[in-house]
Structure formats: structure tokens, C-alpha cells
Amino acid sequence: MSNPTPSTANGNDSRHFKGDRSPCGPSRVLHVRKVPIEVSEAELVSLGVPFGRVSNLLMLKGKNQAFIEMASEEAAITMVNYYTTATPHVRNQPVYIQYSNHRELKTDNLPNQGRAQAALQAVNAVHSGNMTLGGTASGGDGTLMPGQSPVLRIIVENLFYPVSLEVLHQIFSKFGTVLKIITFTKNNQFQALLQYSDPMNAHHAKVTLDGQNIYNACCTLRVEFSKLTSLNVKYNNDKSRDFTRLDLPSGDGQPSMDPAMTAAFGLSMHTMPGALGPLSMAPSGRMTLHGMGPGAVHSVLLVSNLNPDVRVYGDVHRVKILFNKKENALIQMADATQAQLAMSHLNGQRLHGKVIRVTISKHQTVQLPREGQEDQGLTKDFSGSPLHRFKKPGSKNFQNIFPPSATLHLSNIPPSITDDILKDLFAGTGYTVKAFKFFQKDRKMALIQLGSVEEAIQALIDLHNHDLGENHHLRVSFSKSTI
Template sequence: EALLEMASEEAAASVMNYYASGRPYLHHQPIYIKYSNHKELETDNLPNQASDQAELQALNIMSSGRQAVRRVRVPETGLPPGQACVLRIIIDNLTYPITLEALYQIFSKFGDVLRIITFCRNNYFQALIQYSDPMHAYYAKMCLHGRSVYSGCCTLYVDFSKLVSLKIRYNNSKSRDFTRNDLPSGDDMEPLMAAASGTQNVIIPAYAGAAGFLPPMGFSQGVAAPGACGSVAVMSSPYGEMHIPDVTDAPGSPVLLVRNLNPEAITPQRLFNLFGMYGDVHRVKIMFRKKGTALVQMADATQARLAVSYLNRQRVYGRVLRAAISKYQVVQLPREGQEDSNLTKDYTNSTLHRFKKLGTRNIKNIFPPSAVLQLSNIPPSVTVDHLKNLLTNMKLTVKAFRFFPNDSTMILTQLGSVEEGVHALIELHNYDLGENHHLRVSFSKPII
């Protein structure tokens, strides 16, 4: 653990807001950030503190000099309206060339890439990438934002574009429509790799598809960064390679292995409610002889990876849940009469699936587990006091309530902790409020 003091409360709030929609990783391990009760940190003046202070000063200087990068980043606020299939990528610290083919290799790990356009703007090499599915785009954004293609350079800043679709006229080194092989190459007399310094006839080795994310790549001396974004010469080849932690190295299975559950509290329905925040749960099986372990089958492998990325290491009923991609491709249903039949449930045709409709608005409301919940489908007869009592009877701490300005059927509520928020969602989603209304619960942005 560590304590970090920012220059101001506003700066601390900015950090919390920035990482609200995506958990940060350090050395492939997730980092959990929350406010401390300490108002100020006191450090001694021992000699070994001098180097630490110098590093902090250097980092602050670097930070102040990189405002241009910050200006081009869009705050992470979840999925925008519409299909959200197009990503905008800005590559910072472009020490080594990044080609259209390299971008395809990186981003196709997360789904079906349809089109790519590369260009240079504001002295940054940028790209627009269109996926076939908004879930694939969301997962790519979540996993790749802030990651470096090579160690210490070529950092990807990923966000959603306002464009709904990309229109490609030419298939060449600057743009590519992978759904159409009949497009002409157009006027491609200025290849990307030669545009920066006029270097011609430079041969870039093809990607070998080595293990890991990107294979080591060698480039001839004098090759400039693509897109006329500067004349940085590559004098040696990098051997650091991007590695996406945890789930992307696992097989493409839709089945999750969930461990360290509280056997006294967990049920198939509660697992359905929790994992259903990040995809459509088809089947749930709690192990008969090991009731702290379960298998959860999602609609597809992308939804399974998304659920792992949000729920792994989340506290649920007093225990730290562990979730990973399973080796199984399907959860088998029990035969009639088996004693563990009540521990396995089939939800394939459930009416509670959030993402079964193509382009559903629910896809823009995917957020990490949070103390702030959105409650919806509330009938007019149900009052705020009724909802507060519903939560307090579960021994949850209600800190705030707020109706939506133009919709009395929806409320935001803030509970005492993220674990309380998880507890409330698990137990209250689809709660019968009467008048043929069932409560809908989802995680929301962490600020009311």
C-alpha cells in the first residue's frame, strides 16, 4: 500500500474521476485507489529522501510540459450514445514507427476490425479504427488506453470518436477497408514511412506473429516515424513488447471460473445479477462439493473478458472474488434428479439480459463496481423513503439520493462503499416493487 498527496483537492478529485471508468494497472497488477483519512503527509528529512524528492520534482516538470497531450485526451465517461464502434487513437512519444498493419495486429486482438484510417494532426500520429461490435471497441479502449507498444515509448491514448462509421476510398498504407479488397490504392506516392524525411525504398520486415503481443521488430537506420510527425530517426530496434495482462492471454472461452465466493451468501441468481452488468449470462453452476467456486457462462468470449476485467478482485460478501477465463467452452446442465440441480441455472432466454438487443443503450452505461447506483423502473407510488428503507433494512449506509431532473422513475443513490454498492445490486436488481414494476439496478458514475 502507499499514500499519495496531491497538490490540491481538485487534483485529487481529477485523479479519482480519471480512473473511475477503468481500473489502472502497474506491472500487470490492478491498482485500487480511494481517498485517505489523512489530510497531509509528513516525511522526514533523512538523506534517502533526497532522491525521492528529486524524482517527484522531475515528474512534476514533465507533467507541466505535456499539457498538449492532456488537451487531446477525452475524459473517460463510458460509452457514448450510438453504436460506439469507432475509436480514436493518439500515439505519444513516437520513437519507433507504428504502421497501419501494426495497429491492425494490436487492435484485432479484441474483435473484428473493419476499417482503419491513419493521419497526423497537431504533431501527433493518430488513427481511427472501426470495429464490427461496440463491445469489442469498448474492451479495446479499456485495455489499451495508456499502454505502450514498446517499453517507454509509443503510448496509446484511446477514446471513442464521434463518428458512427468510417468511409474508405483507398486501400493503401494510410487507410484500409478490410471488408473490401476491390478498392484502388489511390495516390500512394508518399508512403507513411518515407513521409517524414523523404527516405525512400525502406524495407520494413513483415510481422512474424511471435508469442506475446507484438513481436520484436527491427528497422533500418534513418527510418522516420510515420505520418510526418517529426524526423526522429530509429537507430536501434526495441525489444520491449506490449503485454495485456490477465484475460487476453487466455483462450477465447465464454465461460468464467469464479473462486473465493462466500458459500453462505452466494446463489446462482446473485451471480447472474452481478455478472449480468457486463454481459448476458447464459448459465451459472455452483460446484456441489466446493460451493465457494462457480462457473459462469457469458454470451461470448468478449463479454467474459469484460466481466473479468471489472469483477476480478472485487469484494463480494466479505471475500475478494477471483475471476478468470475457464478452460471449458460451455457449462453443462445437470440431469434430472441430480442432487446439485438447484445449484445450476440456465438463463439463456432470460428477459433480464441487458445486451441482447443490437445497439442497446445499456452498452453506454457500463461502469466499474461503484458505491453509486442507478435505480430505475420505479412506479409513481414508491417514495424515496420506501427506497431508503429498502436499503437500510439490508444494513447499507445511504449517503445521498437524487432524482433525475426529467424522469421520476430513475434515482441515483450513493451508499457507504463499493462493496455495499455490489451488495445492493446483487440483491435488489429485479426486486418486485408492485404495480408490475421490477426495480432495475446498475452501477453508475462515482459522483452524485
């Protein structure tokens, strides 16, 4: 097969590349398709460096294609095998990699190859370990090249199960030595900064984990390079950790992660069926998910300022209104996951003009009063209620859990109920109905928009499980959609 020519590089001659559209035998030259036009040479080189040294690169921007030449055929085979099972993304666009008919790339006489050679030298230098940790190794123009920071910024989306610092450490340790982790919440999203000992470990983790789910159909990782090159960790606790400094204080009265919590969120996460556990790499390089679930340690909430019905975020098993502080209550959820959801979505919301405060309680269960003990009806047991909506582990209901909003999702509506009946039901209970619509394909469900988020919370408490007749109880939850 002939090698690329100058006309090929300019995108004017596709004759040499037609064979690449059909499967070829192994070659150290790889053909990359659907390449976004704005992609840099360094980003393409970075696709290959986790698998070995990249020896050459040819970009055909006019054709949205490129050729990557690996230093060895073995590295190319590993790369193709891996990307066959985990489609790589560049600039949030999927790209496709296969063997080329070319055995090598000869690009010495081609124009516009200067940037490709600079990118090769810079990225391969990082891969070879020629950069000091936290340093400022740079490309020829003095700017940091992609992949040169050992620090990753991690965002966890669709947080339906709790994700702890320990879980992140377990996942990211598969790609190298993790030195430091800092977790925090920003823009209502769980985020983390994570520092590796080697910037190439950070690159490999980013390429592999970005877009992957920690648990089945949820807790999606978004991974990008941080502008920071080193993290400064002051405290070792459940929010931050410097694994090289075990002598650091826990800080601000926050306890370090206790052994029970570490075990629950670490390797021994077997307590909850139906959920899949942390990611790991099989010897083949293929992503696998172990059949482990998020651990259940504390499923009891302390709710202040009122006694809200938090069933929208899980199944309430027991409620205990505190004798000396009747505006406070202990609420035991079915498991720790549901407790975490209720806390993250309800804490800080307003109801009856007061701000709800929801925290995880130090109590692990709500004790029922002993036989003959009078507690004035302050403790109730709902564990046997037929109205629970999260009885099945891994139920699709968990995928339809959203923060409080002014629009409510109504379901389990019998055929005889009209839109006017439902609007009158909400208006007659004292709520402002701004909009209403049935689902086009399923009139058992509808959306109703009320005057405010606070109104919607109160309406859910008042009307969830309302008897509509015909043996139908109305199901009410918060919607992610608007009308």
C-alpha cells in the first residue's frame, strides 16, 4: 500500500484511504474517523499515549480523519481492543478507531507537520516521565499541553446513590497512585479534585472514566483536567484526604471517616441488592462492574422545623416526633441511599414559611416504644404500608427522582378522571394551578404546574395517595419537565 502523499495531506486525494473503511489486519498505524474539525494535534496524540509511545501523526482536517502511528504493533492492538469496548470521545464527540492498511506513516515531506511533531514530542515527554510533579512542563510555545496536569476535576451527575471519597479513591486508584482528594458541592453537584503522582495516570483515568457510570444507570462521572497542578489538603476527614500525610488533623471538629463508614463505602459494599458497584479494570482492559451496592450505614434523618413527608425520595419506615422539640422529628428511611436523597433534595427548602433542615442522624434506627410504654402517639411504624413506591431494588422509580420543582408529575390516574377534576382537586385544596396537561400517549399520567416550589412541596404532602376512586390512589412526585 502506498504511503500518504502531500495531496493526501491536503485532503484532495482519498484513493489511498478507501481500504481503511473495511476491517484490516493489525497494524501499528490506526485510522481515526469522525474527528471534530477543531481538535488539536495534542488531543489526538493523547488518545494513544496510555497504550504506548506515539511515533507519528497525520491529520486530514478536511475529511475529519486522522492517522495515529504507534511505536509498536502490540501497543496498537491493545489500543484498538480497548477502544472497541469503550468508544473514545474528543471534544464531547465520539471518534472511531480501526487498523489502517498502511504499515507506517512517512510524513517527512508533508506541509503543516510542524505542529504534529511538536505535539508528539511534548505529550510523549510527559508519558516518559520527563516532567516533575506539580511543575510547569510546557510545549514549544510555553503553554501547558493537554495531559500535563496530574490533577483531575471530577463531577458526579445523576447522584442517585451516595458517592464517598473512599469510592472515588477505589475507582481512580486503578490507574495509578492517588496522592490527594478534595470533595465538595458546587452548583448543587457533587465534585472532587484528585491528584495523581504521575500526570499520565491522570490522562489514562480521564480517557477511560469520563462518561462511565459508577453504579447501574446512575452516578455518571464527568472527568476533565484541572488548571491546578498540585492540591493543598489541610485536613484528613470524609471530605478531604492527603494519603501521604496521615498525621493531618481532622479539622473543624469533623471526624475522620470511621472504620464502619470506610468499610461500607469501600470494598465490602454488599448490603444492598439491585445496585452495581465501583468500576474496575479487568486484565483485558475492558470496563467491568462488580455486583456490589452502596453500603447502608445510617438510614435515619433528623428533620428540623416541621415533620415533612419525605416519601417522594424513598420509603418511610418509622417516624418519631421528639417529645421536647415537637418541630423536630427522626425519620427512618428504608436504607441509607434514600436517606441521602431526601437530605440532599429537601435540606434548605421552604415549607409553611420555614426553612426545612435535614441531616443524617447519629441514630441508626428509630426505636418503637416498648409494650405498655406511653409515648403519646409520637412514634409511628409505616414499614408494612402498602403505599411504598420503592419496594423493588433497582426499580425504575429511582431513575425518576428529581429535586423539588413547581411542576408535579401525577400518575395512576383512572380513565374517568378529567383534567378539570384534577385541576379542581388542587385548586380546591388551596393551590394556584398555572398549567395542566395529560401525557399524549398515556392518560394515566399528567403534569401540573403550581404557583411556587413551596406550594408544590405542600401539595405533594397533601395529595400524594389521594383516593381518586376505582381503587386508584394518586401518585405525586416532582417533575424535571415544565409545561
